[in-house]
Amino acid sequence: MTTNNSAPIISVNGVNKRYAGGFQALKDINLDIKRGEIFALLGPNGAGKTTLISIICGIVKATSGTIIADGYDTVRDYRAARAAIGLVPQELHTDSFESVWATLKFSRGLFGKASNAAYLEKVLRDLSLWDKRDSKIMALSGGMKRRVLIAKALAHEPTILFLDEPTAGVDVELRHDMWRMVRELRAQGTTVILTTHYIEEAEDMADRIGVINKGELIVVEDKAVLMRKLGQKQLTLTLRQPMTRIPAELAGWSLALTNDGHALVYSFDSQEEETRIAELLRALSKHGIEFKDLRTSESSLEDIFVSLVHQPKGALS
Amino acid sequence: MNIYGIRAIYHFEMARTFRTLWASIAAPVLTTSLYFIVFGKAIGSRMGDIDSISYGAFIIPGLVMLNLLNESISNASFGIYMPRWSGTIYELLSAPISWVEVLMGYVGAAATKSVILGLLILGTARIFVPYEIAHPLWMIAFLLLTAVTFSLFGFIIGLWADNFQKLQVVPMLIVTPLTFLGGAFYSINMLPPLWQKITLFNPVVYLISGFRWSFYGVADVHIGESIGMTFGFLVICLTFVWWVFKTGYKIRN
Ligand SMILES: Nc1ncnc2c1ncn2[C@@H]1O[C@H](COP(=O)(O)OP(=O)(O)O)[C@@H](O)[C@H]1O
Ligand SMILES: [Mg+2]
Numbered sequence: 001m002t003t004n005n006s007a008p009i010i011s012v013n014g015v016n017k018r019y020a021g022g023f024q025a026l027k028d029i030n031l032d033i034k035r036g037e038i039f040a041l042l043g044p045n046g047a048g049k050t051t052l053i054s055i056i057c058g059i060v061k062a063t064s065g066t067i068i069a070d071g072y073d074t075v076r077d078y079r080a081a082r083a084a085i086g087l088v089p090q091e092l093h094t095d096s097f098e099s100v101w102a103t104l105k106f107s108r109g110l111f112g113k114a115s116n117a118a119y120l121e122k123v124l125r126d127l128s129l130w131d132k133r134d135s136k137i138m139a140l141s142g143g144m145k146r147r148v149l150i151a152k153a154l155a156h157e158p159t160i161l162f163l164d165e166p167t168a169g170v171d172v173e174l175r176h177d178m179w180r181m182v183r184e185l186r187a188q189g190t191t192v193i194l195t196t197h198y199i200e201e202a203e204d205m206a207d208r209i210g211v212i213n214k215g216e217l218i219v220v221e222d223k224a225v226l227m228r229k230l231g232q233k234q235l236t237l238t239l240r241q242p243m244t245r246i247p248a249e250l251a252g253w254s255l256a257l258t259n260d261g262h263a264l265v266y267s268f269d270s271q272e273e274e275t276r277i278a279e280l281l282r283a284l285s286k287h288g289i290e291f292k293d294l295r296t297s298e299s300s301l302e303d304i305f306v307s308l309v310h311q312p313k314g315a316l317s
Numbered sequence: 318m319n320i321y322g323i324r325a326i327y328h329f330e331m332a333r334t335f336r337t338l339w340a341s342i343a344a345p346v347l348t349t350s351l352y353f354i355v356f357g358k359a360i361g362s363r364m365g366d367i368d369s370i371s372y373g374a375f376i377i378p379g380l381v382m383l384n385l386l387n388e389s390i391s392n393a394s395f396g397i398y399m400p401r402w403s404g405t406i407y408e409l410l411s412a413p414i415s416w417v418e419v420l421m422g423y424v425g426a427a428a429t430k431s432v433i434l435g436l437l438i439l440g441t442a443r444i445f446v447p448y449e450i451a452h453p454l455w456m457i458a459f460l461l462l463t464a465v466t467f468s469l470f471g472f473i474i475g476l477w478a479d480n481f482q483k484l485q486v487v488p489m490l491i492v493t494p495l496t497f498l499g500g501a502f503y504s505i506n507m508l509p510p511l512w513q514k515i516t517l518f519n520p521v522v523y524l525i526s527g528f529r530w531s532f533y534g535v536a537d538v539h540i541g542e543s544i545g546m547t548f549g550f551l552v553i554c555l556t557f558v559w560w561v562f563k564t565g566y567k568i569r570n
Contacts, residue, residue, distance in 0.1 A: 057411040061569050079319070079413040087411050093404030097336060098329075109325025110412045152408070 007071075008032035009160060009191050010056065015065030017051055017215075025051045027215045029065070033160075033193060038186055040206035040223075041195045042305055048215045049195040050090055053162050057087045070159060083112060086158030090165045090195075092145045096138035100129060100148055103137060104155050111156035123151050126181060143174045150178070161185060163194040167201060179205060199305055203227075211308050218308060227298065235266040235277060237284075238293040247287055253280060264291070322414040326422025327429075330396050334430050341392075342434055345384050349438045350445070352380055356502075357446035367504050368535040373446035377439070378529040379501025382463070385435045386496060386521070387488050389464050393427035393471030394484050401475075410569065416562040420472065427468035428461070435460050448532065456531035462547050463524055469554035476561060495521040505537045520546060 010033040017026040025048045033039050041049050054060035056067055058078055067074040070084035095103055104120050124130040127147045132140065137148060146166065153161060163182070167175045182192050182205060196202055202209055203223070210220040219226065242261035256265045266280060284291070334341050356364075357373025364372040400406040409419060442448065450456050478484045499521030505513055516522055517538070527543025530536035536543065 059407055059410040059569065079415075082411060082413040085411070087407070089404075089407050091404055093407055095403065095405055097333070102329075102332065106325045106329050107408065109321040109328075110408060110414060112319045112321050112413050114321060 007035070008068075009035040009070055010193075011068040012052070012056070013066045013068075015052070015055060015067065016063045017048070017055060017060065018063045025215050026055070026062075029212075029217050031210060031217060031220060033191060034208070036186065036189055036191055037207040038182065038192045038194070038205050040202035040209045041193065041212060042199065042202055042209060043195070043212035047212045049212055050164055052212070053087070053164050053193070053195070057085055057162060058082055079112075083156065084158055085160045085162065086153035086156065087162045088146075088149050088153045088164060088166055090168070092142060092149065094137045094145050094148060096136070098137055099134050100124070100137060100140075100151070101133040103148065104151055107152040107155040113156045119157065120151075120155060123154050126184075127151050128177065142169065143171050146170055146174065147177075150181070159189070160191045160193070163192065165195050167196060167198055175201075211305060213308070232267055232269060233296055233298050235268070235280075235294060235296050237264045237266070237291040238262060239264060240290040240292050243289070247289075249287060250283060253283070264289075319412075319414045319418050322412060323418050323422045323425070326419065327426045330392075330423060330426030331429065333396075334392075334426075341388075341430065342437065345388065345434055346437050346441055349380050349384060350441050352376065353442050353445040357442075361446075367507075368533070370533050370535070371446070374448040374533070375504075375529075376502055377442050377446065377448055378532050379496070379499075379525050380442075381435050381438050381460075382521070382525050382528055383493070383496045383501055384438055385431050385460065385463055386467050386492050386524075388431035388434050389427055389467035390471035390474065390488050390492060391485075392430050393423055393468040394475035394478065394487075395471075396423045396427055397472055397475035398478055398481075398484055402481075420469075420558060424465060424468040424472055427471060428464040431464045431468070432460055435464070450532050451534045452531045456528070459524075459528045459531055459543075459547065462551060463528070466547070466551045466554055469551070469558055473554065473557055473561065492521075495519050496525070500525050500537055520550065523547070 010031075012029050012031040015026055015029040016024070018024045029052060041052070043049050051060060055062045056069060056074060058074060058081075067081075069081040072078075072081040072084075074081040098106070101120070101124075104124070105115060108115060108120065121130065124133055127150060129144070129147050129151055132144060137145060140148065150163075150166070163178075166178055170178070179201070182194070185192055194202075194205070206223050208221065209223050209226055211218050236258075239262055243257060243264070244261055246255050246257060246264075254267050256267070257263070258265055266277075268276060353373065355361075356376055361371065361373040366372065367375045400409060474484065474487050498516065499519045500516070505516045505522060505526075508516060523538055523543045523546035526537040527540060527547060530540050530543065
């Protein structure tokens with residue numbers, strides 16, 4: 001095992017996946033996950049997120065390529081690699097008749113660890129499941145089952161945790177609990193890789209973001225960098241007197257009227273020189289346009305994501 | 318070796334048995350008791366002895382075998398089919414456990430269960446029919462070997478089946494008829510010569526004959542052939558399972 005902390009905890013090298021039907025679900029994926037980070041994998045349905053996670057965890061075989069997890073090849077040294085990984089699957093696959101406590105003990109044993117009631121109790125308490133420990137899983141709600149799956153994934157104290165769309169169809173309370181837990185895990189040094197549809201979550205939680213589309217990893221970037229690189233900023237000026245149309249003299253600026261002519265919105269690339277704003281303000285006062293308020297906003301990750309996925313490949317670089 | 322993993326699977330499977338104690342243990346014991354009442358007590362007294370063994374006693378090894386085969390197959394096939402069906406197999410596939418270890422867990426539990434059942438049926442039979450066991454060690458050996466072999470066979474069926482019907486088809490349409498025709502209720506020496514020859518292609522004949530020999534010291538076929546065939550099945554099942562794991566057949570995409 002490599003003890004070098006700067007080495008990636010997961011390294012995916014040239015992974016391709018062609019399913020039995022001939023469908024190519026992943027195309028030459030290369031990806032390094034840093035130790036201790038929260039990595040969000042974004043992509044539309046069918047992009048290949050679950051396939052990639054399944055290959056790393058050993059559920060699906062890669063057609064070609066190699067993966068190193070925690071310093072071990074996931075095929076050759078599968079025992080050591082898998083012992084380091086916990087997986088919360090996308091679907092709610094649970095045993096119906098088992099109790100919560102029994103299924104947790106099962107998971108810990110299956111992953112090769114001696115029983116540790118104190119640790120399992122802590123996991124259950126952290127997930128507000130302790131009261132339910134003797135309940136049969138089938139008697140639990142969908143949200144509770146999701147918690148059980150998280151508890152099972154944590155039962156063997158993994159250093160890498162995969163959460164495949166953990167908040168799909170989950171109530172607000174559980175989403176908050178879950179993100180609190182993810183932050184705590186990261187604070188303890190666990191690496192968390194998640195996929196999500198809720199882009200705000202990636203925006204809130206992730207250190208880095210990867211975007212996958214049609215089996216190709218189209219961008220991997222620090223969240224802040226990604227947002228800076230691709231983000232559009234908007235300057236919104238609330239006007240003292242409403243306007244019906246933008247004066248022809250200002251046609252050169254990318255301006256738009258909103259709010260029934262009460263607000264003027266200026267869109268600009270965040271990397272551009274901000275001095276252009278001063279220039280715009282001078283131009284406005286020259287034309288007698290007064291405003292009582294101004295604020296800037298950045299485009300959300302969602303906007304970035306949509307623009308990425310709809311861009312032809314290569315347009316990014 | 319992931320001992321904790323094997324134990325986890327074994328306990329999981331045994332817990333499933335005890336949860337369904339009625340269906341998995343009590344029902345077969347009761348059903349089989351009916352045979353002992355009908356054939357051991359009621360009709361048996363009107364039937365002649367076979368190989369100088371009373372009819373009630375004669376059918377005991379065959380009935381135990383019948384249960385042993387069916388239970389081993391259905392326990393093991395159900396055990397591995399359920400996680401495939403419910404999707405919980407993701408956990409087995411992502412765990413640091415080898416297929417040999419998975420097999421030990423499932424087959425170990427299925428075999429344990431059917432051996433317990435076999436012994437319970439033997440105990441129940443004692444209530445209705447007097448019998449002796451001439452070679453107890455051989456009896457136990459046959460019990461264990463057959464239970465393990467057919468649990469392996471069941472495991473394979475559980476991997477192969479893609480619906481519940483297929484799961485039941487093999488025990489119902491193949492194993493039960495072969496057992497009934499394999500001398501569970503008669504000695505194959507009672508058949509016309511041509512049928513005696515044909516019956517020798519039925520593998521269950523060797524299992525029942527050997528098992529009965531361990532009770533009463535008499536057999537339809539030579540005891541050596543029975544032992545050979547029992548080990549032969551074990552080797553065939555092991556080879557097949559090895560091939561399944563090697564090719565990842567129906568397990569990993
Ligand atoms: N077992 C399979 N056999 C064939 N195709 C599959 C299989 N599993 C997934 N796919 C296909 O691979 C693509 C990627 O699926 P998936 O990894 O589940 O995407 P995501 O998780 O990003 O929604 C989809 O087009 C899906 O239909
Ligand atoms: Mg998915």
